Amino acid sequence: xxxxxxxxxxxxxxxxxxxxxxxxxxxxxxxxxxxxxxxxxxxxxxxxxxxxxxxxxxxxxxxxxxxxxxxxxxxxxxxxxxxxxxxxxxxxxxxxxxxxxxxxxxxxxxxxxxxxxxxxxxxxxxxxxxxxxxxxxxxxxxxxxxxxxxxxxxxxxxxxxxxxxxxxxxxxxxxxxxx
Numbered sequence: 001x002x003x004x005x006x007x008x009x010x011x012x013x014x015x016x017x018x019x020x021x022x023x024x025x026x027x028x029x030x031x032x033x034x035x036x037x038x039x040x041x042x043x044x045x046x047x048x049x050x051x052x053x054x055x056x057x058x059x060x061x062x063x064x065x066x067x068x069x070x071x072x073x074x075x076x077x078x079x080x081x082x083x084x085x086x087x088x089x090x091x092x093x094x095x096x097x098x099x100x101x102x103x104x105x106x107x108x109x110x111x112x113x114x115x116x117x118x119x120x121x122x123x124x125x126x127x128x129x130x131x132x133x134x135x136x137x138x139x140x141x142x143x144x145x146x147x148x149x150x151x152x153x154x155x156x157x158x159x160x161x162x163x164x165x166x167x168x169x170x171x172x173x174x175x176x177x178x179x
Contacts, residue, residue, distance in 0.1 A: 086140065107142065107158075153177065
């Protein structure tokens with residue numbers, strides 16, 4: 001399995017902020033270009049990450065001053081595991097101080113047939129007690145295990161992150177190859 005390791009300077013999630021008007025920014029405040037897996041719309045930002053890191057939860061659950069480092073995966077071999085994570089920033093807070101973000105997850109096999117199709121999964125809901133421009137890990141994540149019977153080839157991951165309070169949906173896309 002090949003991994004591309006991401007440094008704090010290159011990682012657009014964990015050393016970033018999202019401004020209400022301008023999307024993802026690096027630590028120096030420079031706007032980052034949008035990709036198919038990282039976008040902003042109307043002040044709301046979302047990013048999709050596929051990682052082989054089995055310890056992703058421990059990496060995320062660190063003090064705010066610690067920047068977690070994740071590896072990304074573009075390939076997985078039989079028996080390998082990948083974790084599909086979504087991150088967001090600047091969800092709109094309603095008058096009661098609540099946020100309401102849902103996600104649609106579709107993971108498609110190389111033949112285009114869905115392997116996973118989950119709609120309106122709660123991603124980030126409840127009372128927000130911190131600044132909305134912080135980067136948040138969605139509560140919805142998926143684990144993929146490359147089984148011997150899984151078709152080889154490119155698997156597509158499509159996640160739509162929906163800020164229901166703001167009325168904005170951000171479609172994200174990435175893929176990985178099963179060898």
